[in-house]
Amino acid sequence: MADVQTPQPETGAPPPAGTLPTGEAILQVKGLNKRFGGLQAINNINLDVAKGSIHAIIGPNGAGKSTFLNCLIGLIEPDTGEILFEGKSIKGLKQHRIIQRGIARVFQTPQIFPGMSLTENVTIAALSKRDGEFRFNPVTPLNASNSATEEAQSVLAQVGLADQRDVEAEHLSRGDKRRLELAICIAAHAKLLLLDEPTAGMSRHDTNRTIDLLRLISEKGMTKIVIEHDMHVVFSLAQRVSVLAQGAVIADGTPEEVRGNPKVKEAYLGGAH
Amino acid sequence: MSTETVSGPVRPAAATGTRSMGREALILLVFSAIVLSMPFWLPLLGGYEGLATKIMVWAIFAVGFDILLGFTGLLSFGHAAFFGGAAYVTGYVFRDHTSEIIVAFIASQLGVLVLAAAIGFLSLRRTGIYFSILTLAFAEMMFAAALAIFAPFTGGYDGLTMRTTPTLFGMPMQGLYVFYMGAIMLIFGFAVARMIKNSAFGLMLRSIKENPMRLQYTGVNVWAYKMAAFMISAHFAGVAGFLMVVYEPYVATKFLHWSTSGEVVIMSVIGGVGTLFGPIIGAGFLMYFENVVQAAIGEQWKLVLGLVFVLVVIFLPGGFVQLGAMIWRATGHKVRERRHNVPDMEPDTQRERNLG
Numbered sequence A: 001m002a003d004v005q006t007p008q009p010e011t012g013a014p015p016p017a018g019t020l021p022t023g024e025a026i027l028q029v030k031g032l033n034k035r036f037g038g039l040q041a042i043n044n045i046n047l048d049v050a051k052g053s054i055h056a057i058i059g060p061n062g063a064g065k066s067t068f069l070n071c072l073i074g075l076i077e078p079d080t081g082e083i084l085f086e087g088k089s090i091k092g093l094k095q096h097r098i099i100q101r102g103i104a105r106v107f108q109t110p111q112i113f114p115g116m117s118l119t120e121n122v123t124i125a126a127l128s129k130r131d132g133e134f135r136f137n138p139v140t141p142l143n144a145s146n147s148a149t150e151e152a153q154s155v156l157a158q159v160g161l162a163d164q165r166d167v168e169a170e171h172l173s174r175g176d177k178r179r180l181e182l183a184i185c186i187a188a189h190a191k192l193l194l195l196d197e198p199t200a201g202m203s204r205h206d207t208n209r210t211i212d213l214l215r216l217i218s219e220k221g222m223t224k225i226v227i228e229h230d231m232h233v234v235f236s237l238a239q240r241v242s243v244l245a246q247g248a249v250i251a252d253g254t255p256e257e258v259r260g261n262p263k264v265k266e267a268y269l270g271g272a273h
Numbered sequence B: 001m002s003t004e005t006v007s008g009p010v011r012p013a014a015a016t017g018t019r020s021m022g023r024e025a026l027i028l029l030v031f032s033a034i035v036l037s038m039p040f041w042l043p044l045l046g047g048y049e050g051l052a053t054k055i056m057v058w059a060i061f062a063v064g065f066d067i068l069l070g071f072t073g074l075l076s077f078g079h080a081a082f083f084g085g086a087a088y089v090t091g092y093v094f095r096d097h098t099s100e101i102i103v104a105f106i107a108s109q110l111g112v113l114v115l116a117a118a119i120g121f122l123s124l125r126r127t128g129i130y131f132s133i134l135t136l137a138f139a140e141m142m143f144a145a146a147l148a149i150f151a152p153f154t155g156g157y158d159g160l161t162m163r164t165t166p167t168l169f170g171m172p173m174q175g176l177y178v179f180y181m182g183a184i185m186l187i188f189g190f191a192v193a194r195m196i197k198n199s200a201f202g203l204m205l206r207s208i209k210e211n212p213m214r215l216q217y218t219g220v221n222v223w224a225y226k227m228a229a230f231m232i233s234a235h236f237a238g239v240a241g242f243l244m245v246v247y248e249p250y251v252a253t254k255f256l257h258w259s260t261s262g263e264v265v266i267m268s269v270i271g272g273v274g275t276l277f278g279p280i281i282g283a284g285f286l287m288y289f290e291n292v293v294q295a296a297i298g299e300q301w302k303l304v305l306g307l308v309f310v311l312v313v314i315f316l317p318g319g320f321v322q323l324g325a326m327i328w329r330a331t332g333h334k335v336r337e338r339r340h341n342v343p344d345m346e347p348d349t350q351r352e353r354n355l356g
């Protein structure tokens, strides 16, 4: 198995950070708008996210980054515009259906099932494809021989939590809770993962661990959109960066291109910073 | 740090499967033995035969309630609607149609089905305390309706009286027959609840209690699962209401009263929410208290009961079952720690915005 510190390029591995990804788009956003009262929170966003890539979204406070993610996952209904996931519109779908299509989200405070063992945490996700809509079968017991339980064990091993699988999730360290949350997303067969400031408030050490983990799961072909304030994270992970200011995309390109862009500097200086 | 692959041996799957099956069978066997022999041991504690039947009624109610409160984390204050509703339908069938309990059983369960679908559909639009208040409001509306507009059917304040002896295929159902019918229903209900607990369906219910937002964001239709838990628990309440009228062919307005809903909550909390055993013990305790202890200490019993309740909530948030676990641990056994909170939060935009 690949050592996390130096990920081996495998088949399906994302291109190294800083090179623009090519290939088909897993997500296409067209003419997205969202207004909160008098505030244009999202202003005509057009954006394509390449399959298997890590796409960063940066921008000053209040730029509309979180609102954008919330639109993608169905938490906020956009006023106008189209969101196509794998070529199909997700508009008007119930939230859990959007997620069943393969979009997952991690939260700033890791959201897990605190009173349950890690195995149970991940088994729930492994069951979600089959049982997510609704399934009533009280007769078959859920035990170690169940395919969902087995899948959970293997995902836990992938993220390095195998030896804690019987521990209750609330006893994990914050970094491990993040790992568990990612394991939940993997087990739910997410194809696109949305991360809103995954390293906010973390030490440099924990930040680096998170970067390693995100790289690791990228090798499995999972596409990611990361909102980040920490430029270190952006530059070590993202192939492509979109800069948001006042709800609009003002720059877009490789991290290098974006860094040199005068409009970006202006947005940050004129913004809340 | 870092990500070594699997450590430690993976337990052989098949072995775990059969072992837990054997354990389940043993639990069910012991439980059945205790329940079925109740008419023999309860009188030794000063109880009487009818009390055993009443305990069956309330234990069925409480087991079903635990699927909703204990597993799913939803606190309903309106389950009297299903207990009382089923009781009224049963009484109505006995009074005006037939004394056959199978007919009354089917009719009362159909009534509960409709009622629970409607109340569940409307109440589950909200979570937490708002859900509790909605269920309470619907049950109180039914209570008020039974006393006023439906009084010609329900007998108003007098309740529904009848001179029927319930029968099963013509055989009169009285005394110990009713007890054993109730005992079989309780054992069956208990077995179903245990199976739910150990199934994938039960895992979904328990994860609602843990973190409904995460569940929703894992692609699960949380609402459908909540609705299922609500309906199942309503049917248990309905079976209890039906049994109550078979035991004593009379429907009291109290069956629909909020205090009936409150009583099942108290049983669950005193016994130990989420443990299945706990609420059953709670039901037995409360019935014993209301009947035997009341006879011994007179009108003070409510005061004493209140005191017991307060003491349990403060010192034993896990109920009597926690006391058992403490004793078990003190004698050198290993017991898994439990948490006793009942969180229920909404995947809400406001909160998300603050997190972002």
Ligand SMILES: Nc1ncnc2c1ncn2[C@@H]1O[C@H](COP(=O)(O)OP(=O)(O)OP(=O)(O)O)[C@@H](O)[C@H]1O
Pocket (backbone or CB within 6 Å): A036, A039, A041, A059, A060, A061, A062, A063, A064, A065, A066, A067, A068, B349, B353, B356
């Ligand atoms: N539900 C809502 N109702 C009203 N206004 C909102 C709502 N959600 C966001 N906003 C406003 O929309 C704007 C964009 O907010 P958003 O949270 O998307 O910014 P952000 O780019 O994530 O900022 P930050 O970097 O601080 O997290 C802000 O001015 C915010 O106050």
Ligand SMILES: [Mg+2]
Pocket (backbone or CB within 6 Å): A065, A066, A067, B355, B356
């Ligand atoms: Mg934000």
